[in-house]
Amino acid sequence: MLLKVGELAKRCGLTVRTLHHYDSIGLLKPSARSDTGYRLYQRGDIARLHQIQALRQFGLSLAEIGDILATPDLNLATIVERQLEALDRKIAQSQALRHRLSGLQRQLTRGEEPELADWLTTLEMMTMYDKYFSANDLKRLPLLDIDETSTAGEWAALVEQVQAAMQTGLDAHSTQAQALAKQWIGMLVRDTQGDPRLLVKLNAMMVGEPTMQTKTGVTPDIVAYIQSAFVESKLRIYEKYLSADEFSVMCANYGKQADDWPPLIAAIRQHLDDSTPPSAPEMQALARTWLGLFRAYAGDNPDTHAKIRAAHQVEPYLFFGTFIDPPLLAYVYQAMAQLGQAPTPAQAH
Known part of the structure; x- marks a missing residue:
């Protein structure tokens, strides 16, 4: 079935002038013309018009759309998926x-x-x-105040508790502060469904949007307080397994690069979901970064690593709040093996 330009314009809600313009710039040329010179459009032309209109909805210019449509392997299903x-x-x-x-x-x-x-x-x-x-x-983020299923009220109550603790001068290393931190991290893992990619986006919004900080009360000072208390809760466990010197080194460094772990774990999670081979260059680079962050607080002594390994084998809390699960850890170990390393649970975050 062939459609004249006027019929196509009427069916798709565009003007004839627009279709003429698309033709003049080579973005949508009709497949045929009638004996009298009328533009005639067939199914393939209409499919291309759909692609153009879909890309227009994403805010792209006509020139940008032309470049995209010139790609040989353009997939219409992908365009429709993005529209959906x-x-x-x-x-x-x-x-x-x-x-x-x-x-x-x-x-x-x-x-x-x-x-x-x-x-x-x-x-x-x-x-x-x-x-x-x-x-x-x-x-997937119930903590955002979007509808009646939101957990924003639960978060507001916890923020008030943390604010009160800080105002009364409660030490972040105290047992009470650690309990608040555990509750905070537990709710964060729950409301992000343990997905580090959502955590990274959430962190970016909290850091980049003062309005969000004002509305929720989650200020940088509160985040730092929670992080300090949470780090302390982990250190209390490591202390049981390390010598005084080893523990002193860990205390001086553990948590310093806490902000570097979520983006790393999120990137690895995405590669895992995309079935990227552990031997791929991008995964090799991430494995090196992982090892670097681990050694920044654990040092290079194999004996210390063995002690940390022992702690991880019997203390599941050390993985709590890390957004690391067994499949992701096994994937990282495979990448480390490609580097000639001997990965162990001691090299987990």
Whole structure:
């Protein structure tokens, strides 16, 4: 079936002028022309038009779209998949906005004066979420204040407890502070489903968005307090297995590069999911980085490594909050073996 330019424009919601422009710049040329010179479009042309319109929705220029469509192995299914992801994100945002509007309506119906500033801040945060997370990410992150299933209230209560502890001068190394840190990390693992990639995105948003820090109360000082208490909870375990000198070295270095581990583990998780061979150059580089971070706090003494290995074999808490699971660890060990290393649980984070 062949469509004239006017028919195609009407069917797809574009103007004839737009289709003429696409033809003039070589972006969408009709496959045929009638005896009288009318442009005629067939199925392949319509499929290409779909690709063009889909890419336009991603904010690409016509020149950029032309370059992409010139790629020989362009997959239409991939374009449709991206469209579906974008649509899912819009649906999630619309549902969240409807939830907020319903709450506002209930307040107004009861004659209550809503806190419009807070409400507008919430809408601002919803837009902020879209900068960092995909629609699928948002479905997997209940800690974000998006809908009625959110655990944001639970987090707010914990933040208040931590704020109170800090205000009263509770030492981050105290047993009480360690308990708060364990609860915090446990909730974080739970609400990110143990996915380090979500953790990295969440961290980026918390660091890069002052509005988020103000809204949630999760300031850099609170994060540092939790990290210090959590590190201390791990050190108390290592202390049982190390000599005084070994433990002194670990105390001086353990936790210093805590911010470097999540991106590393997230990258490895992605390669694992993508079935990247452990011998691949990118995995070899990540394995070297892993070893470097490990040795930065454990040193190079094989005897110390053996003691740490013993601790990891009988102390599962040492893996708590690391976002490292057995499949990921085995994958890293395979990559280390390619480097000529002798990987052991002592080389886990």
